[in-house]
Amino acid sequence: MTSAPHACPDWRQTGRPLIMGILNATPDSFSDGGRFDTVERAVDAAQGMLEAGADLIDVGGESTRPGATPVAEEEELARVIPVIKALASRVDCPLSVDTSTPVVMSRAVEAGACLINDVRALTRPGAVEAAAATGASVCVMHMRGEPGDMATRTDYDDVVTEVADYLSERLRCLRTAGIPPERILADPGFGFAKTHKQNFVLLRRLEELACLDVPILVGMSRKRMVGEATGQSVERRAVGSAAGALLAAERGAAVIRVHDVEATRDALAVWRAMCEA
Ligand code: 8Y7
Numbered sequence: 001m002t003s004a005p006h007a008c009p010d011w012r013q014t015g016r017p018l019i020m021g022i023l024n025a026t027p028d029s030f031s032d033g034g035r036f037d038t039v040e041r042a043v044d045a046a047q048g049m050l051e052a053g054a055d056l057i058d059v060g061g062e063s064t065r066p067g068a069t070p071v072a073e074e075e076e077l078a079r080v081i082p083v084i085k086a087l088a089s090r091v092d093c094p095l096s097v098d099t100s101t102p103v104v105m106s107r108a109v110e111a112g113a114c115l116i117n118d119v120r121a122l123t124r125p126g127a128v129e130a131a132a133a134t135g136a137s138v139c140v141m142h143m144r145g146e147p148g149d150m151a152t153r154t155d156y157d158d159v160v161t162e163v164a165d166y167l168s169e170r171l172r173c174l175r176t177a178g179i180p181p182e183r184i185l186a187d188p189g190f191g192f193a194k195t196h197k198q199n200f201v202l203l204r205r206l207e208e209l210a211c212l213d214v215p216i217l218v219g220m221s222r223k224r225m226v227g228e229a230t231g232q233s234v235e236r237r238a239v240g241s242a243a244g245a246l247l248a249a250e251r252g253a254a255v256i257r258v259h260d261v262e263a264t265r266d267a268l269a270v271w272r273a274m275c276e277a
Pocket of ligand 1: 060063065098117118119139141187189190217218219220221222223257
């Protein structure tokens, strides 16, 4: 299949929560297949997620898991750009790039991405300018510190207010840079510098983020908050994650970032059937 890369939708008018499938463009430590192998597997994985009901695919080359080692810019480019190029020509859906690095943002959009998903909310030097210059959509997420130290930075008076205040400041910055409202998403950053309880307070009160006046993206998939609630290991968290997706959808989430697309799609289908009855 060859088709032009997909444009992003207007996130404010999707009419239903969209499912963003997670694609890790990180080398498989058990395989020595090299880059080509990584690209082919990424295309297969993306096609599988689309068949299962994903609306868009998020490609990331840097692990943001707590304690992960940072990836050099050249390495991040080498991981992410070939995968986005391959997906843009062979997979029929909008593509997102999970990065905080300005040059990766520019190159990924050139390669076919229409959304920049930045867990650091465009705080690296030059990131706002680079993102604005691409004309792509952006998702700004709340966190504190860096993946290495964020576990200790969980002192909030009121986590919901403080997350909203932070995001509100970042949104002002995006608007000042000229990024139009239909291209902006915000994310409370489940699991990033939050305790178990704070994550669930954020989920319960997700509707309060409507004050930001931008669509909300959430990512809880397979995270520790789901593991602690269910007692399940990371590979057995699909059901718990789908339950989390449902609770977020009910509280107004516009985009849900997940590993287990089929489980999420079915959970959302049951919720929508109820809504439409
Ligand atoms: C999130 C994310 C991760 C999230 C957004 C993981 C890249 C950790 N989590 N992006 N990225 N929101 N927007 O477990 O919650 O997937 S990485």
